[in-house]
Amino acid sequence: MFLQQLVNGVALGSVYALIALGYTMVYGIITLINFAHGEIFMAGAFVGLLLVATFKVNVFVAIIGAMVFCMLMGVVIELIAYRPLRKSSRLSALISAIGVSIFLSSLALMVFGADAKGFPDGAFPVKQIKVGSADISTLQLLIIGVSAALMMGLEFIVQKTKIGKAMRATSEDYNTSALMGINVNRVISFTFALGSALAAAGGVLVGVLFNAVSFNMGLMAGLKAFAAAVLGGIGSIPGAMLGGLLLGVSEVFGVAIGYSSYRDAIAFTILVLVLLVKPTGLLGQKITKKV
Amino acid sequence: MLKVENISVNYGAIKALQNVSFQINQGEIVALIGANGAGKTTILNTISNIVPSVAGKITYLDKEITKLQPHEIVKLGISQVPEGRRVFAKMSVLENLEMGAYTRSDNEVASDMEKIFQRFPRLNERKKQPAKTLSGGEQQMLAMGRALMSRPKLLLLDEPSMGLAPMLVEQIFQIIQEINASGTTILLVEQNANMALSIAHRAYVLETGEVVLQGDAKELASNPEVRKAYLGE
Numbered sequence: 001m002f003l004q005q006l007v008n009g010v011a012l013g014s015v016y017a018l019i020a021l022g023y024t025m026v027y028g029i030i031t032l033i034n035f036a037h038g039e040i041f042m043a044g045a046f047v048g049l050l051l052v053a054t055f056k057v058n059v060f061v062a063i064i065g066a067m068v069f070c071m072l073m074g075v076v077i078e079l080i081a082y083r084p085l086r087k088s089s090r091l092s093a094l095i096s097a098i099g100v101s102i103f104l105s106s107l108a109l110m111v112f113g114a115d116a117k118g119f120p121d122g123a124f125p126v127k128q129i130k131v132g133s134a135d136i137s138t139l140q141l142l143i144i145g146v147s148a149a150l151m152m153g154l155e156f157i158v159q160k161t162k163i164g165k166a167m168r169a170t171s172e173d174y175n176t177s178a179l180m181g182i183n184v185n186r187v188i189s190f191t192f193a194l195g196s197a198l199a200a201a202g203g204v205l206v207g208v209l210f211n212a213v214s215f216n217m218g219l220m221a222g223l224k225a226f227a228a229a230v231l232g233g234i235g236s237i238p239g240a241m242l243g244g245l246l247l248g249v250s251e252v253f254g255v256a257i258g259y260s261s262y263r264d265a266i267a268f269t270i271l272v273l274v275l276l277v278k279p280t281g282l283l284g285q286k287i288t289k290k291v
Numbered sequence: 292m293l294k295v296e297n298i299s300v301n302y303g304a305i306k307a308l309q310n311v312s313f314q315i316n317q318g319e320i321v322a323l324i325g326a327n328g329a330g331k332t333t334i335l336n337t338i339s340n341i342v343p344s345v346a347g348k349i350t351y352l353d354k355e356i357t358k359l360q361p362h363e364i365v366k367l368g369i370s371q372v373p374e375g376r377r378v379f380a381k382m383s384v385l386e387n388l389e390m391g392a393y394t395r396s397d398n399e400v401a402s403d404m405e406k407i408f409q410r411f412p413r414l415n416e417r418k419k420q421p422a423k424t425l426s427g428g429e430q431q432m433l434a435m436g437r438a439l440m441s442r443p444k445l446l447l448l449d450e451p452s453m454g455l456a457p458m459l460v461e462q463i464f465q466i467i468q469e470i471n472a473s474g475t476t477i478l479l480v481e482q483n484a485n486m487a488l489s490i491a492h493r494a495y496v497l498e499t500g501e502v503v504l505q506g507d508a509k510e511l512a513s514n515p516e517v518r519k520a521y522l523g524e
């Protein structure tokens with residue numbers, strides 16, 4: 001029972017973590033809460049669904065396709081909705097982000113209709129594997145495996161590559177990074193591309209897991225992932241991973257011990273409790289002023 | 292080498308620079324002195340185009356750079372050691388130096404880094420440490436090493452002596468002269484006018500956003516007005 005719920009929680013939490021990473025990376029660099037991030041996740045789910053249903057590709061190819069599509073989408077959104085407002089007040093950029101979010105979910109409603117769409121039968125072969133007392137499905141393994149691989153890939157990029165180091169430098173000190181000859185606009189585009197790709201993968205995985213893709217799926221998932229990012233400490237990459245896992249596991253255990261009608265409230269309750277004790281989040285640091 | 296003509300800069304309603312003009316010749320150390328808030332940092336940031344100018348023109352090696360992006364200016368060979376050092380605190384000493392070499396893709400980056408470590412042996416011992424664990428003096432060395440990693444032709448230094456003990460100030464100024472002797476032109480902003488004038492060839496005095504005096508560094512150092520206002524007499 002315990003092991004079973006733990007696996008369920010980790011699978012759900014991995015997806016929250018994938019989405020939370022996009023919020024935290026973007027915030028880390030331009031101190032903007034990208035409200036449209038949930039809709040990028042939704043778009044990823046639709047692209048994955050279309051690829052599987054129309055082009056009959058397997059789930060892995062669909063994930064890669066959705067990631068590529070959403071990378072471009074994230075870069076374009078930043079270019080037209082945020083970059084022109086870079087020197088304006090924080091509030092203008094935030095309002096622009098909310099606008100993009102509403103625009104994208106309305107667009108999805110127009111194009112795909114209001115009903116949730118399911119993946120075709122056998123899109124991914126689901127088998128149960130017995131481990132001790134728990135039934136672990138191949139679907140959960142897929143989710144945990146893909147998420148873990150993506151997060152390790154991200155960690156490698158951020159720690160070891162030239163552009164990843166430039167991302168860290170830019171999130172520490174924007175102006176000084178420019179003085180190093182770093183093209184900060186390019187770093188920002190790259191950050192949006194990375195975050196959007198992770199959200200897209202999360203979207204396809206969630207679509208397969210719940211067998212439902214709908215125009216408004218980005219809202220709740222986005223809010224919870226945002227809560228996860230804040231819980232872990234907004235701006236901190238390991239924080240987003242930890243926050244996502246914690247929220248996923250608590251949500252599943254909360255439901256298991258009988259609070260299923262409060263399913264969506266659990267994440268926010270935990271968030272409020274942690275912030276009361278540690279306002280910067282679990283792994284967050286004091287937010288330094290960005291000039 | 293660098294020619295600044297009639298530059299004006301505003302921060303909102305504040306006029307930080309008005310009609311500032313000066314020039315730097317190849318191979319010189321030029322000092323820029325002035326009281327707090329005179330606009331020295333603003334001048335450096337305007338050259339690097341971190342802060343935009345509202346009027347005027349900056350030319351570097353016969354090319355106008357006024358509207359270039361900051362990273363393009365670095366690529367042309369102008370590098371800045373910003374006020375307060377501004378090392379990347381969470382990144383290691385090595386990574387900080389790598390960021391300094393960001394614009395380069397030649398294969399001499401590693402040997403240049405070795406040279407930095409020879410010049411600043413303390414950085415070598417602390418390669419793997421996050422920069423925030425360094426002392427103030429070590430951070431200043433890191434900030435200078437980092438700026439040198441881009442192989443600048445013109446180095447802008449903003450108050451390198453700030454907050455350092457006299458011994459260390461001597462050492463830093465010694466190093467500035469060495470850097471200059473090895474062919475790098477230097478624009479040096481300093482509160483410590485005494486030290487700055489002692490190593491500079493020429494100097495400009497800035498007062499509330501305007502150049503009020505200029506000339507040979509030795510002559511300025513013996514100018515009674517300058518002695519009274521900046522050399523504490």
Ligand SMILES: Nc1ncnc2c1ncn2[C@@H]1O[C@H](COP(=O)(O)OP(=O)(O)OP(=O)(O)O)[C@@H](O)[C@H]1O
Binds near residue numbers: 329
């Ligand atoms: N970001 C900013 N926003 C508004 N005003 C600013 C800003 N930066 C500088 N100023 C103002 O511009 C003027 C010049 O500032 P600057 O930092 O260039 O002076 P400085 O000569 O470098 O002084 P210090 O020796 O104290 O470093 C000052 O009046 C300062 O208050």
Ligand SMILES: [Mg+2]
Binds near residue numbers: 331332333374
């Ligand atoms: Mg200054």
